[in-house]
Amino acid sequence: MGEKLADLQYQPGFGNHFSSEAIPGALPRDQNSPLVCPLGLYAEQISGTSFTSPRKLNQRSWLYRIKPSVTHEPFKPRVPAHTRLVSEFDASNSRTNPTQLRWRPEDVPDSPTDFVDGLYTVCGAGSSFLRHGFAIHMYTANKGMKDSAFCNADGDFLFVPQAGRVWIETECGRLLVSPGEIAVIPQGFRFSIDLPDGKSRGYVAEIYGAHFQLPDLGPIGANGLAAPRDFLAPTAWFEEGLRPDYTIVQKFGGELFTAKQDFSPFNVVAWHGNYVPYKYDLHKFCPYNTVLVDHGDPSVNTVLTAPTDKPGVALLDFVIFPPRWLVAEHTFRPPYYHRNCMSEFMGLIYGAYEAKADGFLPGGASLHSCMTPHGPDTTTYEATIARVNAMAPYKLTGTMAFMFESALIPRVCHWALESPFLDHDYYQCWIGLKSHFSRIALDETNVESTDK
Known part of the structure; x- marks a missing residue:
């Protein structure tokens, strides 16, 4: 090893048209499929899109190999x-x-x-x-x-x-x-x-x-x-x-x-293309975050997306929650409570996730499907509001969580629902959330009475 x-060695870039030779001169010049390829190689194209896809979306590569993959x-x-x-x-x-x-x-x-x-x-x-x-x-x-x-x-x-x-x-x-x-x-x-x-x-x-x-x-x-x-x-x-x-x-x-x-x-001596x-x-991701008030939507941390035909709607987004500074004033800084028309599958690579104090472990996973309520657990919520007078900027470190988010509603495989690793007590992390409602600090002129 x-x-x-x-x-x-690697070639940097996303969506580039790359060229690479393990032996100099192995790539044909001026055409893709000459009568006889250099070094006696076979020319083979792999198409990731239809031939007639728009040029800006078209993906294919030419591989020059010792024997073709059809063999x-x-x-x-x-x-x-x-x-x-x-x-x-x-x-x-x-x-x-x-x-x-x-x-x-x-x-x-x-x-x-x-x-x-x-x-x-x-x-x-x-x-x-x-x-x-x-x-x-x-x-x-x-x-x-x-x-x-x-x-x-x-x-x-x-x-x-x-x-x-x-x-x-x-x-x-x-x-x-x-x-x-x-x-x-x-x-x-x-x-x-x-x-x-x-x-x-x-x-x-x-x-x-x-x-x-x-x-x-x-x-x-x-x-x-x-x-x-x-x-x-x-x-x-x-x-x-x-x-x-x-x-x-x-x-x-x-x-x-x-x-x-x-x-x-793996007998490809040379290749070129964008597929x-x-x-x-x-760790090279450059995150953006709110710098005044409120918690931003997670879409601002999208690394890659697979779009649908509907603008702004993803077949699948890959979103991360990396180390970053949290500085918002007068703000509940962990992720907000949420019901989403998208479905969210989350995983944790290392560290702890900011919305779950317990139970969400590296290598584990969670699924919050379309319009299923979710959000910070009881421990996270209570600890956050207890710091109401001590909300100095701080850096979230030592963590890397991610989310696969889709507009489609997922079905869950039988074995996943029957798995011994399924946490049947997950719902308990929210059961302890209590009412903090109080009329004392509320301007009652703005509240419609239910007494008739």
Whole structure:
């Protein structure tokens, strides 16, 4: 692993048209698909959008590889089947539930478990078949994928490691992703995951029929939030030689299929294009916050968004709650009590979340669905209002929480609702909220009497 890290290089930028060669001269000049490619390579295009998508949205890359990816045996249903992955949400695999839900961190298993076997769906909405929707998964694993690669034909994966680094080999190169960083593997790319630290746990958001993009900044201006130059794409790297019985695991319609081939899929010597895996360090995010009164809406902390056709409405937003200064005057500084037309799935990478004093742990999760009330727990509320005369500016440190927010109403998988890690007492964190109502300081001329 040390030698691999020493060779690791990235290309900065978001949405750029990149070019990368592991061997100088491997990229064709002046055209994409010459009669004979340099070094005897095969030209292969991977399209992330339809051919006729508007140019500003069109995504594709050209890969120049030792053997084309079509060189494999027929796909067969994976044995054993993976029964906890969903890409079409209906009553057969999930239920609706408006209750506030919270899960404690799931333990990493003791038995050998790689990323594929350790991945499971928690909730989601829509359908990969209809190219509209999302799924939220979690994973626990303790070993790398050996002689196998995974390909998600259903949608894009957004990885949020919580414990343990993730080493991702892709057809475009390699990414090392640590807790506090994220990675996006677009639909269709083959990748393999190794675990340098042994055990690993984290979250994965999946979107169907869309790709992530940077949010518009509006009145913020030209700078702020996630800077394009801080996103990192891999550089070309390849494997050659025979790899007997190498397995491609393909997720297709939420089911897993396998195909055998005798070479590594990471045999791309050069590539160019704008459809590419990438990573981002959340610590480089430039947050914006209120500087006078009131608590700002969480949308101001959006890192990436997958929009719908309706302006301002997201299929899925990825929002973070990073370290930052809290300075608002005469203001309840934690997040406000809320009912939202969007649905909010939250996770915690490390530290504590400012609205929950207890129970919301790193590696855990919560789900507050459409119009389900939520907000600070009793302890947080009482401690905050007790500081009414001591509201000096202070810096929130040592924390990194995040939210996947969607306009779609999620269905929750049966196994997630039956999980031993489901916190059945979550609602108790609000039961202690008491009435502080008093007429003493109220101008009663502005209150309509109920006495008739």
